[in-house]
Amino acid sequence: MLSYIGVYKARDLLWAWTGRNIRARYQQSSLGWLWAIIQPAAQVAIFSLIFTLFVRVDTGNIPYPVFSFVAVVPWTLLAASLTDMSQSLVVNMGLVTKIYFPREVLPIAALLARLMDFGVSVGLLVILMLFYQMSPDPVGLLFLPLILVIQLTLILGLGLASAAGNVFFRDVQSLLTLVLQVWFYASPIIYPVNMVPEYLRPYYYLNPMAGVIEAYRDVLLNGQAPGAYLIPSALMSLVIFLLGYWFFKRVEFQFADIV
16 A cells, blocks of 8 residues: 555656657657557457468458457567566666666656557557457446456566566576467457367466457447456466566565665
């Protein structure tokens, strides 16, 4: 509770550091925020080419570009946020060692900065859905904030843990890259969940991103509310957040000495 109060009192620093992260990422880039569109769009173009022409993936009546883009957008938020959050303490070691402030401000600011890219990508998703004449059910859209909160809870837990771990062991960054690569294929991004054998699905949904991505698809593409599969995703995300936050606060006092 005291930590939450500390973050709230440091909210001006949080917003200032979020803005700094955004400016630093795009200040010397000629395309700037357009990279938030180009990167996921390029991925989806490659997936669409491979999985519609060479290895056909049955997505029902949903065009494959929309099917994959709905998953790529939240996945990109997760992968990019975790990468930035894991580095947030070590790349700002001067600030960590000289000034006292709630250290979680740095990884949280890294996540908030990536939310801007997420919003831009969502704009492109809306255009893509309009192009294919697809419209989500208005009632289903009410679940979008809940799905996003579950995903952000998961990212915060993993991001805080990886940021703290990276202070002590720099190979956490390499390990995170490997985990994200494996996790990508273990999540229903380029294929539908119905390709997973039914008897394995209860275990499959222990992957919290499986439920999150499927929930986005149900709400935006299938016109229905998320199913019970979202419950294990929410529980797993909460557990990961609590463990990640506990670990971060447990070792926080050592950051200034080790960094």
